[in-house]
Amino acid sequence: MKVLVVGGGGREHALVWKLIQSPKVNKVFCAPGNAGISQMAECIEINAEDIEGLLSFAKKEKIDLTVVGPEIPLTNGIVNQFQAAGLKIFGPSKEAAEIEGSKALAKRIMGKYQIPTAQYQVFEEAAPAIDYIRKQGAPIVVKADGLAAGKGVIVAPDEETAVNAVQEIMENKVFGQAGTRVVIEEFLEGEEVSILAFTDGEHVIPMISAQDHKRVFNDDQGPNTGGMGAYAPAPVYTPELAEDVLERIIKPTVAGLKSEGRTYQGVLYVGLMLTGSGPKVLEYNARFGDPETQPVMMLLKTDLVDIIQAILAGELSRQEILWYDEAAVCVVLASGGYPGSYEKGMKIQGLGSAQSESMVFHAGTSFAGNDIVTSGGRVLGVTAKGNSVAEAIKNAYREVDKISFQGMHYRTDIGKKALDR
Incomplete structure (x- = not known):
């Protein structure tokens, strides 16, 4: 069967890597993909948010199955449009995906069906939101209602940080339309x-x-x-x-x-x-x-x-689902300045020599001539298995040590909480 994977990050590289292991699959396309994905699938220059372009490609290539990675095409209804065209696609409908697309909707559903979550209020204007923060005190959590690429949640240790977060989201529109509403929640510890x-x-x-x-x-x-x-x-x-x-x-x-x-x-x-x-x-x-x-x-x-x-x-x-009785660890190598602004186009050294229990999943990479260069904030996800978390950590960081690019930074404590147990 022919499979199309939508997206171009580390998650999509991992999905492509897993899908090509299936004896049922003889061809994988990825749109838009990245430098690492291009080594195991055919990358197509179609943006993950270009639903019409993806649909047209899937029809033309007679794609048997489409697997969607990112949230934006899902919340924009890619599944509904593919299904309407009679194409098989894996992912929730636009209506179901709204559980991620709107934090206010998610909270309403949790309240209605008695699913345990933090106490909260939803606000459509900054002034009452700020009043609420002053009444509740800190620490407190401020969330942009819509999609903000994982960055729309501010855990505020004090009232001023929380007030500033509301102003940035609702008045300065740092997350665009995602900040039309904010959800303000109690701070949970654990x-x-x-x-x-x-x-x-x-x-x-x-x-x-x-x-x-x-x-x-x-x-x-x-x-x-x-x-x-x-x-x-x-x-x-x-x-x-x-x-x-x-x-x-x-x-x-x-x-x-x-x-x-x-x-x-x-x-x-x-x-x-x-x-x-x-x-x-x-x-x-x-x-x-x-x-x-x-x-x-x-x-x-x-x-x-x-x-x-x-x-x-x-x-x-x-369907029976089986797992290897091992542990795995992924260490993200990021561009200098991430999660703020960062430069792109840094040549990546040391790729291509990973051990058998390891895999370097590409996230923000592209080609500049024959060189693989950085093209995003999160650049690589160096992932390794081991018989224990401790062994997987050791294996992952051994691979990290082989790789370098200008400005590269990463955490050195991934998995430490597991070891502390």
Whole structure:
């Protein structure tokens, strides 16, 4: 079969890497892809947000299956348009994907279906939002309602930071239309865990747990990013906790969406905070997480195409999903200045010599002549397996040491929380 992967980041590289291992797949295209993806799939110069262009290409090439990586095409309705054209596509509909596209909607659904989450208020004007912050005090969390590439959440340690966040989002429009509304939430304390789950809209099978590292610097310091690394599985996420989250959070979310007329087929990402009073939902994403997908795909034993076909047929309950009994760690190498402004076009040295248990997933890379150069904030996701988290960490950082580019920076403590346990 011919498969089209939509997107061009580290997550999409991991998906392409997994899909080409399927005996059912004989050709993979990726739009737009990147320098690393081009070494295992044919990259097509179509932007991930150009739904008409992607649809036209899929028809012309007689694509058998399209797999969507990023959130924007999903929230813009790529699944609805492909399905209307009779094409098979993996991902939630526009209506279902709104659980990521609007934090206010996600909160409303959590409230209605009694899914544990932080207390909150939604505001459409800055002045009442600021008044609310003054009444509540800090620490407090300010979120742009819409999509902001993982950077629209400000955890404010004091009132002034929170007020400034509201002004930046609502008045200065730093996230554009995503900041038309803000959600202001109570600050939750605990450890974060990411759970990705396969669902056909009725049945749910969670993937192996992962832990993302959102802050740019070691020890969770500095501003939020799209993710500086991840590891799987997370020891803090015990089998008892997994059962509790499945029954009280993931299943009620999928059932709630269905009863709202938003039947959800695809991957549902649930960002959790493990608080003293139990797990609570921080956020939903309507797709594979990035960088969690990189270590999770390295641990997936079952053919990803088999899982996707079972979901599209509404028969996920009949599909067995197996995992390697190992650990995997992904360390993100970022451009100098990220998550702020950064230069592109830095030549990357040291690629191409990864060990067998390792994989360097490309995120923001492109070609300049024969050279591979930086073209994004998060450049590479150096990922490795091991028999334990400690071994996977050692293997990942051994590969990191081989790579360099001007301005490169990364966290040196990915997975440390697992070791502390």
